Amino acid sequence: MTPVHIGIMGCASVARRKVLPAMAALPGIEIAAIASRDPDKAAEAARAHGCRAVKGYEALLDLDEVEAVYVPLPNALHAAWIDHALSAGKHVLAEKPMTTSASRTGGLIAKARARRLVLMENVMFPHHRQHAVVRGQLEDGAIGDLRAFHASFGVPRRPADDVRYSAELGGGALMDAGVYPVRAAMSFLGSDLTVLSAVLTHRHGQHVDSAGHALLHSSGGVGAQLTFGLDHSYRSSYELWGSAGRIVVEHAFTPPADHVPVIRLERSSGVQEIRLTPDDQVANSVSAFATAVRSGRFPDSGGTLQQAALIEDIGARARRCVDHTPGLADTIQTKELS
Ligand SMILES: NC(=O)c1ccc[n+]([C@@H]2O[C@H](COP(=O)([O-])OP(=O)(O)OC[C@H]3O[C@@H](n4cnc5c(N)ncnc54)[C@H](OP(=O)(O)O)[C@@H]3O)[C@@H](O)[C@H]2O)c1
Numbered sequence: 258m259t260p261v262h263i264g265i266m267g268c269a270s271v272a273r274r275k276v277l278p279a280m281a282a283l284p285g286i287e288i289a290a291i292a293s294r295d296p297d298k299a300a301e302a303a304r305a306h307g308c309r310a311v312k313g314y315e316a317l318l319d320l321d322e323v324e325a326v327y328v329p330l331p332n333a334l335h336a337a338w339i340d341h342a343l344s345a346g347k348h349v350l351a352e353k354p355m356t357t358s359a360s361r362t363g364g365l366i367a368k369a370r371a372r373r374l375v376l377m378e379n380v381m382f383p384h385h386r387q388h389a390v391v392r393g394q395l396e397d398g399a400i401g402d403l404r405a406f407h408a409s410f411g412v413p414r415r416p417a418d419d420v421r422y423s424a425e426l427g428g429g430a431l432m433d434a435g436v437y438p439v440r441a442a443m444s445f446l447g448s449d450l451t452v453l454s455a456v457l458t459h460r461h462g463q464h465v466d467s468a469g470h471a472l473l474h475s476s477g478g479v480g481a482q483l484t485f486g487l488d489h490s491y492r493s494s495y496e497l498w499g500s501a502g503r504i505v506v507e508h509a510f511t512p513p514a515d516h517v518p519v520i521r522l523e524r525s526s527g528v529q530e531i532r533l534t535p536d537d538q539v540a541n542s543v544s545a546f547a548t549a550v551r552s553g554r555f556p557d558s559g560g561t562l563q564q565a566a567l568i569e570d571i572g573a574r575a576r577r578c579v580d581h582t583p584g585l586a587d588t589i590q591t592k593e594l595s
Pocket of ligand 1: 295
């Protein structure tokens, strides 16, 4: 397969830490250029990958040798740059969430299809093989009939200027962290999910939600309780609770490539831990994108569309709460600035 020549739009942390190293190691991808608003940043990143440095994203789209772009910009900027990239005839791998609105996501997917271009959202965890093993256990009746689903994704607080705390840039816990438990619920409970209720919590003085939870149910009556947050000790797990047992998966959503997955199966007969060989979900996701570009077989966008609709619905239905813990915001702010 001729490698897909890809251009990188912005020197984002996720690009530098995860996606660029995975792309560099894959034969199906060649990093052709890295663009940044800051030419020095672009030059430094490009040096590390032996590719061209470009100032500005528009200039990246003007390059003929770039046939696809990776968009790891702040959430609110995804839509406009995906749109520009598609208009310029480039395939697009977009960071999650694809956009901050379900209708915009739908419009861009339609535009990509009409132009025979691949547009894929980089939700990586479904590309990890551990979830197929869990699905197999469920289908084999290991825990009986599924009665309930719980999923959580939360990360510790970041510096105050992180894009996740900017409402203007599409930040907030629901947009950033909520995607994972929502997508996990979809993959085990099916596509017919309804949002029953939700709560989004804002820290006093902050413009975005820092935490949330949502209650969903499937058409078959199975409930899903989802929790997410940006000011939490690290948690990345889900649990399937059935009539005859329980399956628990820790490190479910962002396991590193060397992580040894352990699937915990609890039944009346005892507890079994199924150890799997490590898998690299970042490489798998990027590889799926490259294969789609080269084969012309477009990735199924149904999951992206449904996820966008559910995220929007959770946001629309959520009761908003303000956490007034006295002095909390000030304390955190002072610590981070010192
Ligand atoms: N799939 C995953 O596992 C995963 C993990 C983490 C993050 N993400 C997603 O990746 C995206 C980026 O997240 P991140 O944490 O990597 O963000 P980040 O480090 O803040 O990077 C965002 C990049 O966007 C560019 N940018 C353009 N306009 C900007 C503006 N007004 N303010 C700030 N940056 C601007 C900057 O690049 P230049 O200055 O170089 O132009 C910046 O480096 C988000 O959509 C996030 O949801 C996905």
